[in-house]
Amino acid sequence: MSFLRRRIGRRIAIVVGLAMAAGGIGGLLLVVDQTSRIQATTTRRFLHALARVVSSSFSLAAPAESGHRIDDIVARLGHEDDLAMLDVFNHDGQIHWSTQPGRRGMQVDDDTLAAIEGTSRGDQNPLAEFLPSLDLGTKPVTVVIPLRLTSECRSCHAGGPDPIGGLALTAKAAHTAGGLALPRDAGVAVLSYAVLLTVLLLFLIHRVVVARLSRLVQVMSMAEDGDFLVRAEIDAEDEIGVLSSAFNKMLAKITDLRVERIDAEREMTAVKDELDYQRLLSEKNELLEAANTRLSARIHQLSFLNELAHDLASRLDLDYVLDLFSERVRTVLKVPQFAVLLLEEDQESLRVLRSRGFGGDDDTIVPSFPLGDGLSSEAVKSRKPIYAPNIRSDTRKVLYRTGRSVIGSVLAVPIIYQDRVLGLLNFSSPVVDAFPPEDRELFVTIAHHAALALGNARLFEETLELTLSDGLTGLLNRRALEARLEHEWARAEREETPLSVVMIDIDHFKVYNDQNGHLLGDETLRRVARIIFDNTRKVDASARYGGEEFFVILPNTKKSEAIEAAKKLRRSVEQADFVQGYRQPLGRVTISCGVATAPEDASSMRDLIHAADHSMLLAKQHGRNRVEAADAATSIKKPITNVMSE
The missing domain is CATH 3.30.450.20 (PAS domain)
Structure with a gap:
């Protein structure tokens, strides 16, 4: 059942x-x-x-x-x-x-x-x-x-x-047991009666109690699932009927409370929606104001970048570009401290080209420093911007600055031009974490403009240098020599200072070429040019005059000083070890030098060059590997062209 x-x-x-x-x-x-x-x-x-x-x-x-x-x-x-x-x-x-x-x-x-x-x-x-x-x-x-x-x-x-x-x-x-059959039958009858009576009682209990309770439990389950409109059947006034009636009253009360709660929830929802709308409106207004602020800042940044790009593109002078760039970053962007660092040709050290905002005994700029474990070095090696919000607690150091005042935050942005690191832009502030993400993004964009400007300026200088330098030796070419000599001649006249020149010729160079070939000949030319450049001053100018001839301008130099400079050059070449040099007629690669000084030996640039050339020819006539100085009373019996063709 x-x-x-x-x-x-x-x-x-x-x-x-x-x-x-x-x-x-x-x-x-x-x-x-x-x-x-x-x-x-x-x-x-x-x-x-x-x-x-x-x-x-x-x-x-x-x-x-x-x-x-x-x-x-x-x-x-x-x-x-x-x-x-x-x-x-x-x-x-x-x-x-x-x-x-x-x-x-x-x-x-x-x-x-x-x-x-x-x-x-x-x-x-x-x-x-x-x-x-x-x-x-x-x-x-x-x-x-x-x-x-x-x-x-x-x-x-x-x-x-x-x-x-x-x-x-x-x-x-x-x-004796045979008579028990009757009582056993009677027992079976008693048990059958008991079973029948039990079934009857169970049926009545089920009908009167269990079935009614089951219906009540079913109604309770429906109410538990959320159906509060269901009601229990009241079929008698006994205890189960009273329980069903009480349950129905409870459901009615719950239904009333539920209706009240729904009404209250509707009111609360309306109030909440109104509050949410007002809060959303306030948030939108704040977002709009923030967006306007960011937009204004962005417009200002774009305007700055546009002007900076225009100004940087208008000039190809590296010094002008660096000065303009440093000043704009400091004044317009209000960066407290700023520095431009250039990576040296050896790729092993950095040199500070420009710095703004630094000063005092507690903050000294190191002009040049090797790449190490500093913050700038890491930016160069990683080719990515490196930000230190608090340099005092950072293990990486700012190597180009020394002193106790190195505090605050530092952003190092590499300058990359055509996939080559040219240097760094360092933005600094004494305030901890002074550069938010949007500022760092702007500084990276500025670094791109700086890379383009510096790259173009360096490319222009390199191109200009190529037009003014000899392609084989790297010294000044004939055209650059004439321009430099005009400049130094004008200054010597203006300042009334002596101007000396040295004409140099490699002895028996045609023999060297014929014996060893033009490749070794070119290498010898480059080697002699390097010796000349390394043994002259920075104010001096060295040039390849033509073929195996070189020319050195010595500003503000007396004849005696010029002769000593020429002798130094001759000894340096003589002592150098050249490939196959022992096969030369003199047993080594040597040079002959002619010295002339204005105004005592010449009254014009042409006469000065002619006097130096004559002196060099005298050195060759006197046995080569020697230095001869011009003399106003000296005359040359042979034409210049004949002497140079020997």
Whole structure:
């Protein structure tokens, strides 16, 4: 039944079923007990009657000579189904006759013998019985009857004890239990009645209690799921009906509260929406103001970048570009401290080209420093901007600054032009974390403009240098030499200072070329040019005059000083080790030098060059590998062209 699946139905069914089962079993046991007692009494009476019949055989027997009839009786009784055993024994308990032949001569048990010894002649009922405890017909019933010493027995048992013996009759267990069939049927009937009554009670309980409670539980489950409009059925005014009515009232109250809550939620939602709208409007206004501020700053930045790009593109002078760039960053962008660092050609060190905002004894700028583990070095190596919001707590150092005042924040942005790092832009502030992300983004953009401007300026200088320098030796070419000589001549006249020049020619260079080839010849030219450049001053100008001839301008230099400078050049070349130099006519690569000084040797640039050339020819005529100075009184017998062709 379905109601048994419910807990309360199952419990009621278990309680009622156990009660009915206990009652049925108790009734069955009572019926069986009473029936067993009746059956035992009936069996005992049957055995008494049978024992009297058997004992009477001793009284009805013929005289002693004819013997007893007990043998025939025992033989007949041995075939009775209800009689288990018949024993006839004397006063001492020895069995003389038995329905079981094997028991003759055996001794009866003590209880049987005691049963006949306890009787006397004066007893009203001469029969004595021994009946063991009944166990629902599972044990046999035994009846013991004493045999008295009657007048008929005196002929054989004169002077013997009284009683002279006894009879022991035992009924079969099947006989004693045979009457239990009726009580068992009665027990089955009782159990059937109990089961039927239990089922009836359970049906009534289910109909009156469980089914109604199940419907109430179902309504409660629906209410638990959120259906507060459902109501429980009230079909009686009993406790379940009262419970259903109370539950319906509770649901009605919950429904009212729910309606009130919905109305309150609607009002709160409306208020919340209004507040959200006002807050959103306020946030939008703030965002709009912030966007306008950022837009204004962005416009200002773009305007600055546009002007900066225009100004940087208008000039290709590197110094002008650096000065303009540094000043604009400091004044327009309000960066407290700013520096431009250039990566040297060896790619191993940085040089500070421009710096703004630094100063004082506690903040000294180092003009040049090697790449190490500093912040600027990391930016160069990583090719990415490096930001240190608090340089005091940062393990990386600012190597181009020394002193106790190195505090605040630093941003190092690499200047990359055509995938090559040219240097760095360093933006500094004494304030910790002074540069927000948008400022750092602007500085990176500025670095791109700086890279383009510096790259173009350097490219212009390199191009200009290529137009003014000799492609093989790197010294000034003939055109640049003439321009530089004009400049130095004008200054010497203006300042009334001496101007000396040296004409240089490599001795027997044609022989060297013929013996070793033009590749080694070119290498020798480059080597001699490097020696000349390394052994002259920065104010001096060295140029390749043509072929294997070189020309050196020595501003503000007297003739004696110029001669010493020329001798130094001659010794440096003579002492240098050139490839295949030992094969030269002089055993080494050597040079011949001619010195001339204005105004004592010449009154014009052309005359000055001519005087130096004549002196160089004199050196060659006098054996080469020597220095000759011009003399105003000296004359050259041969034309210049003939001498140069030798």
